[in-house]
Amino acid sequence: AQTVTQSQPEMSVQEAETVTLSCTYDTSESDYYLFWYKQPPSRQMILVIRQEAYKQQNATENRFSVNFQKAAKSFSLKISDSQLGDAAMYFCAYRIERGGADGLTFGKGTHLIIQP
Amino acid sequence: NAGVTQTPKFQVLKTGQSMTLQCAQDMNHEYMSWYRQDPGMGLRLIHYSVGAGITDQGEVPNGYNVSRSTTEDFPLRLLSAAPSQTSVYFCASSFLQGGYNSPLHFGNGTRLTVT
Numbered sequence: 508a509q510t511v512t513q514s515q516p517e518m519s520v521q522e523a524e525t526v527t528l529s530c531t532y533d534t535s536e537s538d539y540y541l542f543w544y545k546q547p548p549s550r551q552m553i554l555v556i557r558q559e560a561y562k563q564q565n566a567t568e569n570r571f572s573v574n575f576q577k578a579a580k581s582f583s584l585k586i587s588d589s590q591l592g593d594a595a596m597y598f599c600a601y602r603i604e605r606g607g608a609d610g611l612t613f614g615k616g617t618h619l620i621i622q623p
Numbered sequence: 624n625a626g627v628t629q630t631p632k633f634q635v636l637k638t639g640q641s642m643t644l645q646c647a648q649d650m651n652h653e654y655m656s657w658y659r660q661d662p663g664m665g666l667r668l669i670h671y672s673v674g675a676g677i678t679d680q681g682e683v684p685n686g687y688n689v690s691r692s693t694t695e696d697f698p699l700r701l702l703s704a705a706p707s708q709t710s711v712y713f714c715a716s717s718f719l720q721g722g723y724n725s726p727l728h729f730g731n732g733t734r735l736t737v738t
Contacts, residue, residue, distance in 0.1 A: 554727075
């Protein structure tokens with residue numbers, strides 16, 4: 508079975524500081540995509556960043572960047588200059604590239620608290 | 624551009640009742656799916672569809688039915704609601720063409736309570 512593990516149920520960071528959320532996954536597939544989604548209290552699922560497994564270069568989106576280690580099956584999210592609006596649940600997920608359409612496999616999430 | 628629209632936002636059912644959660648998208652996405660979100664469990668795939676007339680089961684399909692008669696709509700039916708189906712339900716869609724790097728677009732969710 509393919510799994511995604513987020514080992515930090517909750518993280519807390521001071522506003523303006525940097526925080527890293529960890530994610531590991533287990534798959535036998537070679538082609539896949541990795542995602543981080545943010546879920547604020549509004550319940551909306553918002554795509555933060557994505558990474559193609561065949562690309563070695565780490566993806567970045569403004570203050571958000573990833574550290575993708577394919578051999579270690581690790582996909583951590585770094586948030587720089589944390590802002591109050593970053594407070595949310597963060598979910599790591601992957602999607603397999605193959606003939607089926609199995610959708611996303613999600614981790615259980617990390618609750619990020621921003622201290623003012 | 625409405626994106627993915629789910630209705631209703633909230634619903635309370637009694638055990639044994641049936642209901643349909645509606646999902647519509649206006650982005651011409653081939654792929655549509657339903658997830659449920661439970662505390663501490665992340666999101667789990669219930670059913671999905673890769674086009675009109677084609678549906679398949681995900682990780683937790685028991686107790687749910689789906690159909691896909693049009694590209695735009697993908698309703699989820701609970702035939703006989705059980706308390707274990709109390710959850711938040713998300714519909715999500717994406718393109719299939721070009722590979723699976725097409726990110727999923729989510730609706731705003733339906734909070735369902737079964738008493």
